[in-house]
Amino acid sequence: MKKVKLVFQDGQTIEGNSFGAYISAAGEVVFNTAMVGYPDSLTDPSYKGQIMVMTFPIVGNYGVPSETEIIDQIEAFMESNQIQVTGLVVSYYSDEFSHWNGFQKLGEWLEKQNIPGIYGVDTRAITKKLREEGSTLGKIIAENDIEFYDPNLDNLVDQVSLKEVKRYNEGAEIKIILIDCGVKNNIVRCFVKRGVEVIRVPWNYDYSTLAYDGLFISNGPGDPTLCDVTIENLKKSLTEDKPIFGICLGNQLVGLAAGASTFKLKYGHRSHNQPVVMAGTKRCFITSQNHGFALDDSKLPDGWETYFSNLNDGTCEGIRHKEKPFFTVQFHPEAMGGPVDTEFLFDEFINEIKKYKGELV
Numbered sequence: 001m002k003k004v005k006l007v008f009q010d011g012q013t014i015e016g017n018s019f020g021a022y023i024s025a026a027g028e029v030v031f032n033t034a035m036v037g038y039p040d041s042l043t044d045p046s047y048k049g050q051i052m053v054m055t056f057p058i059v060g061n062y063g064v065p066s067e068t069e070i071i072d073q074i075e076a077f078m079e080s081n082q083i084q085v086t087g088l089v090v091s092y093y094s095d096e097f098s099h100w101n102g103f104q105k106l107g108e109w110l111e112k113q114n115i116p117g118i119y120g121v122d123t124r125a126i127t128k129k130l131r132e133e134g135s136t137l138g139k140i141i142a143e144n145d146i147e148f149y150d151p152n153l154d155n156l157v158d159q160v161s162l163k164e165v166k167r168y169n170e171g172a173e174i175k176i177i178l179i180d181c182g183v184k185n186n187i188v189r190c191f192v193k194r195g196v197e198v199i200r201v202p203w204n205y206d207y208s209t210l211a212y213d214g215l216f217i218s219n220g221p222g223d224p225t226l227c228d229v230t231i232e233n234l235k236k237s238l239t240e241d242k243p244i245f246g247i248c249l250g251n252q253l254v255g256l257a258a259g260a261s262t263f264k265l266k267y268g269h270r271s272h273n274q275p276v277v278m279a280g281t282k283r284c285f286i287t288s289q290n291h292g293f294a295l296d297d298s299k300l301p302d303g304w305e306t307y308f309s310n311l312n313d314g315t316c317e318g319i320r321h322k323e324k325p326f327f328t329v330q331f332h333p334e335a336m337g338g339p340v341d342t343e344f345l346f347d348e349f350i351n352e353i354k355k356y357k358g359e360l361v
């Protein structure tokens, strides 16, 4: 059994056992309190550049599905075509697995994709540190020491966004543009199964000349203010009337285009049980989340209002336009993993498109 070290920016060093690739890797250390869904989280492009600490004490016990099975041009069991995290930190790693869809060991999968893991460390103590001091840079060190790396200084969206336009359900009556800033597959699935044509475009693509009925902006990694081209394109779209829906980074980008600002949360929201309340109601939902930045809704631009708020820390979980059919959420209505309570938002967006097209009153 090989030893590796988890080293924090403040010098704190924790020794553990290696699994996955035996290499060194550096990034931002964040914690995730979800109890299940590691294949989904590890392939979520929003985690690009991050070393994920899982608080759930046993990881790996249900294995990993096949990454090569494709349904409707989409990886069937993954949220993208590769592991996106930089490293994985767990307490107990189970090399044995049992699950109807288990195809490979978590450690084997990490190794195949050259991602290091460390286990046998106190993930709850690490989580307390991150909660008290905030998310911090860190590195997993195998043989060779490497520099710390701050992913939030890089345009990670450009690294994970697709490079060419891709269409799903081509020819369907309702057409949406999906700006891919690192979209999770389940967002694409949620649209595809509702029968709309999805025109998936790169983050910096000028979609203004394409024929479409609604605009969707995806989740994605890193600091939203670095997505300058998307924000400029969105500014133009906000002057029009076509329905707009955004998720997570999409929420932040629409907010920035409208004139609001974003800030970095102390340690972010990464779990499957984040409670949110819909503004003006007592309707609460338990949501899946994965973000480190948030929109500042204490001073939203004219014409906009808070749509959802987080019941743990009061931060903004979505905004909506007071007159136009524009709304965005910070949480993940597509779940994967996590609760599906807010999946109705996809139907609301499509209903807004039908109203815009005069098919619904």
Ligand SMILES: NC(=O)CC[C@H](N)C(=O)O
Binding pocket: 046, 218, 219, 220, 221, 222, 223, 224, 247, 248, 249, 250, 290, 291, 292, 293, 294
């Ligand atoms: N899941 C996401 O889209 C994350 C958005 C952004 N990168 C953040 O961390 O806040």
